[in-house]
Structures are given as structure tokens and as C-alpha cells.
Amino acid sequence: xxxxxxxxxxxxxxxxRPFTRDHFDCFHRMKKAGADVVELLVPExxxxxxxxxxxxxxxxxxxxxxxxxxxxARDLSSADEAAYKGGVAYLESTVDTAAALGATIVxxxxxxxxxxxxxxxxxxxxxxxxxxxxxxxxxxxxxxxxRAADQGVAFGVEPLNRFESDVCxxxxxxxxxxxxVDNPAVGVMLDTFHMNMEEFDIADxxxxxxxxxxxxxxxxxxxxFVGSGHIDWASVxxxxxxxxxxxxxVLEPFRRSDEGAGVTLAQWRAPTxxxxxxxxxxxxxxxxxxxxxxxxx
Amino acid sequence: xxxxxxxxxxxxxxxxRPFTRDHFDCFHRMKKAGADVVELLVPExxxxxxxxxxxxxxxxxxxxxxxxxxxxARDLSSADEAAYKGGVAYLESTVDTAAALGATIVxxxxxxxxxxxxxxxxxxxxxxxxxxxxxxxxxxxxxxxxRAADQGVAFGVEPLNRFESDVCxxxxxxxxxxxxVDNPAVGVMLDTFHMNMEEFDIADxxxxxxxxxxxxxxxxxxxxFVGSGHIDWASVxxxxxxxxxxxxxVLEPFRRSDEGAGVTLAQWRAPTxxxxxxxxxxxxxxxxxxxxxxxxx
Numbered sequence: 001x002x003x004x005x006x007x008x009x010x011x012x013x014x015x016x017r018p019f020t021r022d023h024f025d026c027f028h029r030m031k032k033a034g035a036d037v038v039e040l041l042v043p044e045x046x047x048x049x050x051x052x053x054x055x056x057x058x059x060x061x062x063x064x065x066x067x068x069x070x071x072x073a074r075d076l077s078s079a080d081e082a083a084y085k086g087g088v089a090y091l092e093s094t095v096d097t098a099a100a101l102g103a104t105i106v107x108x109x110x111x112x113x114x115x116x117x118x119x120x121x122x123x124x125x126x127x128x129x130x131x132x133x134x135x136x137x138x139x140x141x142x143x144x145x146x147r148a149a150d151q152g153v154a155f156g157v158e159p160l161n162r163f164e165s166d167v168c169x170x171x172x173x174x175x176x177x178x179x180x181v182d183n184p185a186v187g188v189m190l191d192t193f194h195m196n197m198e199e200f201d202i203a204d205x206x207x208x209x210x211x212x213x214x215x216x217x218x219x220x221x222x223x224x225f226v227g228s229g230h231i232d233w234a235s236v237x238x239x240x241x242x243x244x245x246x247x248x249x250v251l252e253p254f255r256r257s258d259e260g261a262g263v264t265l266a267q268w269r270a271p272t273x274x275x276x277x278x279x280x281x282x283x284x285x286x287x288x289x290x291x292x293x294x295x296x297x
Numbered sequence: 298x299x300x301x302x303x304x305x306x307x308x309x310x311x312x313x314r315p316f317t318r319d320h321f322d323c324f325h326r327m328k329k330a331g332a333d334v335v336e337l338l339v340p341e342x343x344x345x346x347x348x349x350x351x352x353x354x355x356x357x358x359x360x361x362x363x364x365x366x367x368x369x370a371r372d373l374s375s376a377d378e379a380a381y382k383g384g385v386a387y388l389e390s391t392v393d394t395a396a397a398l399g400a401t402i403v404x405x406x407x408x409x410x411x412x413x414x415x416x417x418x419x420x421x422x423x424x425x426x427x428x429x430x431x432x433x434x435x436x437x438x439x440x441x442x443x444r445a446a447d448q449g450v451a452f453g454v455e456p457l458n459r460f461e462s463d464v465c466x467x468x469x470x471x472x473x474x475x476x477x478v479d480n481p482a483v484g485v486m487l488d489t490f491h492m493n494m495e496e497f498d499i500a501d502x503x504x505x506x507x508x509x510x511x512x513x514x515x516x517x518x519x520x521x522f523v524g525s526g527h528i529d530w531a532s533v534x535x536x537x538x539x540x541x542x543x544x545x546x547v548l549e550p551f552r553r554s555d556e557g558a559g560v561t562l563a564q565w566r567a568p569t570x571x572x573x574x575x576x577x578x579x580x581x582x583x584x585x586x587x588x589x590x591x592x593x594x
Contacts, residue, residue: 122563130559163460262427266419
């Protein structure tokens with residue numbers, strides 16, 4: 001069997017949202033599909049018992065990474081002091097949650113200011129306001145980053161596509177922020193779905209982010225199963241090899257099988273059929289791409 | 298010099314928005330950059346004098362296609378009767394505008410229901426509401442399509458990405474609608490920017506749309522200049538050749554040069570430097586790809 005250095009996994013939302021103890025059997029299903037790691041949304045208070053969840057994940061033989069859930073009340077980019085402080089406090093709390101779950105990575109659009117999914121439309125931003133927002137994000141990540149460093153947790157700042165963020169859209173934008181934060185516990189998280197929309201050259205962006213990458217999401221251009229679309233996975237795998245990224249790589253295939261005019265593709269939809277076979281095929285595909293990239297270095 | 302069968306051009310928004318008589322010199326600039334056709338936003342009343350505009354376009358040696366501007370008050374998908382009727386009346390009026398300008402194509406998200414740019418966030422839609430909306434779009438296009446057929450104008454129904462539409466996201470969605478309208482004057486318009494986000498295989502989607510294609514927009518994955526990103530233009534050109542599409546192909550490079558964290562990439566921004574050289578390079582690149590595809594058939 002070929003071996004990969006990266007733990008490959010899937011996000012809990014692939015199966016259910018909200019994800020509760022009723023879905024713990026999914027940990028075994030993903031393991032059976034070839035996964036090594038689960039990405040959990042950081043549970044909101046009362047959603048999951050952390051001790052029980054940690055045990056269930058370990059029982060299935062998986063490790064765990066966390067995806068932060070920012071909103072307009074947890075928003076480092078906000079000019080509203082309460083929202084800014086809420087953003088810092090939330091990020092600090094995710095470090096404690098990670099420690100309780102045995103996770104060492106918290107990724108996502110940590111900078112806040114969600115757009116389309118918070119009902120916020122793209123609008124022009126003055127140069128002064130752009131600067132204020134980025135400065136605030138840097139200050140907030142500096143503060144929350146101290147908690148992360150203390151607990152051995154790494155934050156991954158994830159660029160999102162233009163419709164989901166007007167703070168950070170590209171690897172270069174994320175590096176600009178992370179370089180200013182200047183804390184080894186605050187790095188960059190990359191997602192090929194967003195990169196497909198915003199980068200000029202995905203592999204080049206991975207190489208330029210290099211050692212700053214702390215987490216990676218492997219998604220097809222249209223969020224279909226990895227291998228079903230047009231992302232050049234061989235090229236992605238070679239770039240991951242070249243930067244010696246050995247951390248987790250997580251899939252979020254949300255395309256579902258309910259195609260047709262009028263379907264809300266942007267909206268999370270629950271699976272309508274069992275997709276474990278497709279997930280296993282995607283994980284095998286990605287592991288092969290990564291293994292061949294290393295073999296042919 | 299190599300010859301292409303398609304008229305290649307650029308949208309007026311590349312230079313200015315709103316586009317008025319003060320910008321008529323842009324027709325000469327685009328011609329100099331190698332363009333054969335201009336895509337104009339359908340002028341709102343009073344924005345442009347149609348006779349004068351037609352003369353200015355002809356004077357520069359260009360032809361013209363039109364991009365419809367729908368909004369929530371011109372919305373074939375709407376359950377509100379006034380908005381639905383407003384959508385039909387608007388589409389009928391665009392046919393008259395096309396006739397006055399000597400244009401034979403009106404493209405765009407003719408079905409209405411704009412999302413992110415109308416401040417409408419993705420939300421779940423019931424199956425009944427999905428069906429009602431698509432039925433309404435078909436009925437509206439049947440009605441407005443009669444005016445188009447009478448005037449020798451073709452409508453191009455354009456799928457948009459998931460953040461801009463929850464009515465029509467893929468070539469297959471557009472074909473589903475257009476096949477039901479069943480009027481040769483109502484076809485499909487494709488845009489590689491949206492296809493890059495939603496199709497599994499861009500070339501395959503072009504081939505499956507085949508003779509229904511009435512208009513085409515060639516945009517890089519991130520709206521950079523054609524040739525600067527990762528769209529596989531050789532593959533696109535071969536698919537266009539295979540379906541014998543000989544209509545216009547228009548560029549909309551809106552990436553601009555003001556990169557940096559905090560820039561609103563989704564928002565239209567005016568050019569900050571003269572980009573005529575980059576436009577000329579993109580047009581030459583695309584013409585070469587199309588010509589080589591035909592040479593090597």
C-alpha cells in the first residue's frame with residue numbers, strides 16, 4: 001500500500017449539520033472510507049460534550065482539527081468594539097476547545113466580516129476603512145494568537161472567495177496579515193475551492209505560502225467529489241510536496257446529487273443518498289496523487 | 298495573419314460604468330486592441346442616445362451585443378406579479394433597444410432573482426418554490442421570446458455561479474429552461490468565469506450546449522486577463538470549434554491592479570491604470586487559441 005505523509009479527512013458537515021452525538025457513527029464511516037482525521041466545526045456551547053466527543057473520535061482511530069465559526073458578533077474586522085472583542089474572545093475560546101478535544105489546529109475565516117452567508121452584499125470600501133479593518137484583524141490575531149501559542153494550537157487564516165469575504169481572498173492577502181501578526185502559532189489555511197476562483201496559479205500560491213501553511217482543504221472547483229472536476233490534483237500534490245507540508249488535508253464535498261435548475265448550490269444541503277463510496281474514491285484519488293508526487297520528486 | 302470565425306470583443310464596463318458618450322473614444326481603443334465587437338450594458342433611459350451610439354460603434358468598425366440588466370423589479374422568477382411583468386416588459390424593451398443599435402444578441406441572467414449583488418443571501422428554497430420559479434421563468438421567456446423572434450434578436454440565458462443566482466448555475470440548468478421555452482430565438486449564453494465554479498468539465502459543458510449557444514464570455518478563473526489564470530483555453534477553443542459556434546466572444550477582465558488584503562474583488566472597480574496593452578495581449582491570445590483549434594481539427 002502507498003503511504004502519504006498527510007492525514008486525509010473530511011468535515012463533519014459532509015454528513016450532518018448540526019453534528020451531534022447522534023452522528024458519532026459517522027466517525028467510523030469516514031474511517032472506513034479511508035479518512036485519518038475529522039474536521040469538526042467548533043461546537044457551540046451545549047452542542048457536543050467535548051470529553052465524550054474526544055473519546056468517540058479516538059475510538060474510531062481518527063485525529064481532529066477544528067473549523068472556527070465566525071459571525072458578525074465575532075468579528076475582528078468590525079468597527080464595533082463589542083463585535084471586535086467578541087471575535088478575540090471567541091478565537092481564544094476555540095483554543096480551549098481544541099485543547100479539550102486534543103486538536104492542534106483551528107482554521108477558517110478567523111478575521112470575520114462574513115459576507116454572503118451573513119446577508120452582506122459586496123459594497124465599495126474606502127481605502128481608510130480597508131486599512132482599519134486589516135489593522136484590526138492583525139491586532140486581534142496578535143492577541144488571540146498568544147493563547148494559541150501557550151496551548152500549542154495553531155490558527156489557520158483562510159482566504160475565502162470574493163463573495164464570502166472582502167477582507168482576505170488570496171494566499172497573498174493571508175500572508176500579508178500573517179506576516180504582520182508574526183507569531184508562529186498563526187499561519188495560513190488554504191482551500192482549493194476558493195483558490196480556484198481567486199488565484200492566478202494554484203500551485204504557485206501554495207509554493208509561495210510555503211512553510212506558513214498550517215491547514216489545507218482539498219475541494220473540487222464546484223465542490224463535487226475530489227477527482228470529479230477540473231482542479232489539477234497532480235499539480236497541487238507536487239506543490240504540497242515541494243513546500244514539505246505534512247499537516248492534514250480535509251475534503252468538503254457538498255455538491256450533492258440534487259442537480260436541476262432552481263437548486264440552491266450555495267446553501268448547505270443535507271445528503272439525500274449515502275455517499276460513502278464516492279468519499280472513499282476521492283480519498284483514494286487524493287492519497288494516490290500525493291504519494292505519486294513524492295515518488296516522482 | 299491568422300483568422301478567427303468569432304468576433305472577439307470586450308464589455309464597456311472594462312473602461313467605465315456608467316458608460317456614456319464621454320467614453321465613445323473607448324470604441325476606438327478597443328478596436329486598436331484587436332476587438333471586433335463591443336458588449337454594451339443595455340442602456341437605461343437617458344444614459345445613451347441610441348442613434349448616436351450606433352454611429353459611434355460603426356465609426357470604430359465594431360459590431361455590438363447587449364447585456365441585459367435585471368434587478369428585483371425586473372424578475373421573471375418573482376412571485377410578485379408586478380416584478381414578473383416588469384421582467385417581461387424589460388426583456389421586450391431590450392429587443393427594441395437591440396434593434397435600434399443594430400445588435401442581434403441580448404444576453405445575461407434574463408431569469409432575474411439576482412442574489413449577492415441585490416443583497417439577497419443564499420437561503421433554502423422549497424421544491425415547490427423551485428418549480429414555481431422555473432415555470433415562471435419559462436413562461437416569461439416564452440412571452441418575451443416572441444418579440445425577440447419577430448425582431449431577429451436572440452436572447453442568451455446565462456448561468457451564473459451559486460453566489461449570484463439560485464435559479465440557473467450550470468449549462469445544464471440553462472438548457473433545461475431553454476429546451477422548455479422551445480423558441481430558436483432563446484438560447485444559452487456561457488461564461489467561463491461562472492463555468493469554472495460550477496461545471497465538472499468546461500469543454501464538455503460547451504459541447505453539450507452545442508448549437509444552443511448564442512453568446513459566449515471568455516473570462517479567466519479570477520477575472521484576470523485571459524491567459525493570466527488557469528482556464529484551459531486550448532480546450533475551450535477546441536470545444537467551441539467542435540460545436541461550430543461562430544458568434545461573438547467577449548472579455549470582462551475586471552481584476553484590476555489594486556491587489557491587497559481588504560480589496561473588494563467582488564465589487565466592480567474602475568481601472569486605475571491604462572490596461573489597453575493587457576487587453577490587446579488577451580485578445581491576441583484568445584484569437585490564437587481559436588485559430589490553432591481550427592487549424593488542428
